[in-house]
Amino acid sequence: MATRKTLLSVAADSWPVAKDELLRHVEDAVEVRRVGEESAVLEAAHTTAKDVAALARQVPLVFPRHLTDVVAEYDHATTGLDSVIDFLDPAVREFHAGPEVSLQIWLSGKTAYKFSRHDAWENAAQVLIDRGYQVTRTGSAVAVSICFTPKTAIVGVNRVADSLSSWPGGEVRLSKTPEQVSRAEFKLEELFKAHPIDAGVEPKGRALDYGAAPGGWTRILAERGYRTTAVDPGDLDPRVLKLPNVVHERTTAGNFLRDTKDRFDLIVNDMKMSPDRSSRFMVDSARLLNPYGAAVTTLKTGSHHVLEQIDESFAILGAAYDIEFARQLRHNRNELTVVLRRFG
Numbered sequence: 001m002a003t004r005k006t007l008l009s010v011a012a013d014s015w016p017v018a019k020d021e022l023l024r025h026v027e028d029a030v031e032v033r034r035v036g037e038e039s040a041v042l043e044a045a046h047t048t049a050k051d052v053a054a055l056a057r058q059v060p061l062v063f064p065r066h067l068t069d070v071v072a073e074y075d076h077a078t079t080g081l082d083s084v085i086d087f088l089d090p091a092v093r094e095f096h097a098g099p100e101v102s103l104q105i106w107l108s109g110k111t112a113y114k115f116s117r118h119d120a121w122e123n124a125a126q127v128l129i130d131r132g133y134q135v136t137r138t139g140s141a142v143a144v145s146i147c148f149t150p151k152t153a154i155v156g157v158n159r160v161a162d163s164l165s166s167w168p169g170g171e172v173r174l175s176k177t178p179e180q181v182s183r184a185e186f187k188l189e190e191l192f193k194a195h196p197i198d199a200g201v202e203p204k205g206r207a208l209d210y211g212a213a214p215g216g217w218t219r220i221l222a223e224r225g226y227r228t229t230a231v232d233p234g235d236l237d238p239r240v241l242k243l244p245n246v247v248h249e250r251t252t253a254g255n256f257l258r259d260t261k262d263r264f265d266l267i268v269n270d271m272k273m274s275p276d277r278s279s280r281f282m283v284d285s286a287r288l289l290n291p292y293g294a295a296v297t298t299l300k301t302g303s304h305h306v307l308e309q310i311d312e313s314f315a316i317l318g319a320a321y322d323i324e325f326a327r328q329l330r331h332n333r334n335e336l337t338v339v340l341r342r343f344g
């Protein structure tokens with residue numbers, strides 16, 4: 001029986017829970033095999049990368065970060081892309097009549113590769129150009145991905161819109177800036193790139209940040225144009241306190257929720273709490289949101305009974321919200337980021 005293969009990227013720490021999640025939700029899955037530190041191949045009777053992307057949005061599947069349909073797998077020590085290109089040509093044409101493709105190179109894990117990502121990109125791009133393709137780094141509708149695992153190179157072709165991330169292997173790279181006050185900022189920054197919650201909404205309105213100290217998320221929200229209330233018994237960085245549209249409420253989230261009469265357009269929550277407690281707290285907080293307001297919460301699952309905790313949290317959150325997006329982002333560690341939309 002001919003099967004379909006999808007190459008996925010997942011966090012190294014989340015294997016094998018990511019495998020369990022796929023086997024649970026992809027009904028025709030035959031096997032999920034790890035091929036590199038952060039890469040796995042799902043083999044299924046009919047399911048394609050596009051189908052997995054749809055499941056990731058609907059169910060949602062939280063662990064896959066990047067997807068592509070596998071076209072070929074070859075040994076990079078002895079074979080080259082030029083011998084694979086005969087498989088690649090029809091695969092590209094299946095998605096796309098034009099000759100323009102983005103080329104994405106991804107080295108899976110900390111293996112001692114004998115080449116750099118840059119050299120691999122240049123060599124593969126030349127092979128594609130020699131065969132008549134116009135090759136871009138990013139921005140084309142279709143991406144040709146090559147994932148170098150310790151033993152093989154896996155070549156994939158997929159529409160970027162069905163790949164979950166436009167970054168090679170979902171490896172979003174964000175750089176530290178002098179204004180940054182916490183590493184946690186990367187999580188919110190990455191989320192806004194992956195799922196622009198408030199695109200086109202102007203003015204942004206009011207935001208509430210639970211567990212705000214030292215103020216990274218508050219800073220990002222304020223910069224985005226939200227008038228932001230930061231709730232935390234701890235100190236905010238003085239640079240954040242000085243921002244004109246930031247107010248610090250030095251109290252616990254529970255006390256704030258009990259006493260406030262304010263209403264918000266966005267609530268974010270990065271408090272260190274068990275996922276079920278965080279979820280209940282977000283449901284209680286839904287009354288502070290304007291209709292169709294959004295909320296962002298991290299669910300800190302740790303590494304035990306992860307799928308059970310996710311199921312329980314989603315069931316709790318479902319009392320007040322639609323789950324619009326849920327994913328373990330590259331900047332999440334043993335946690336996932338969830339975007340919620342309050343029922344009308």
Ligand SMILES: C[S@@+](CC[C@H](N)C(=O)[O-])C[C@H]1O[C@@H](n2cnc3c(N)ncnc32)[C@H](O)[C@@H]1O
Pocket residue numbers: 181182184185210211212213214215216217218231232233234251252253254270271272
């Ligand atoms: C991971 S840090 C948040 C980092 C923040 N998002 C940033 O970007 O700078 C978690 C914060 O949650 C706060 N926290 C924990 N429990 C809380 C509660 N019940 N009420 C308010 N804040 C709480 C802690 O004081 C801590 O500052």
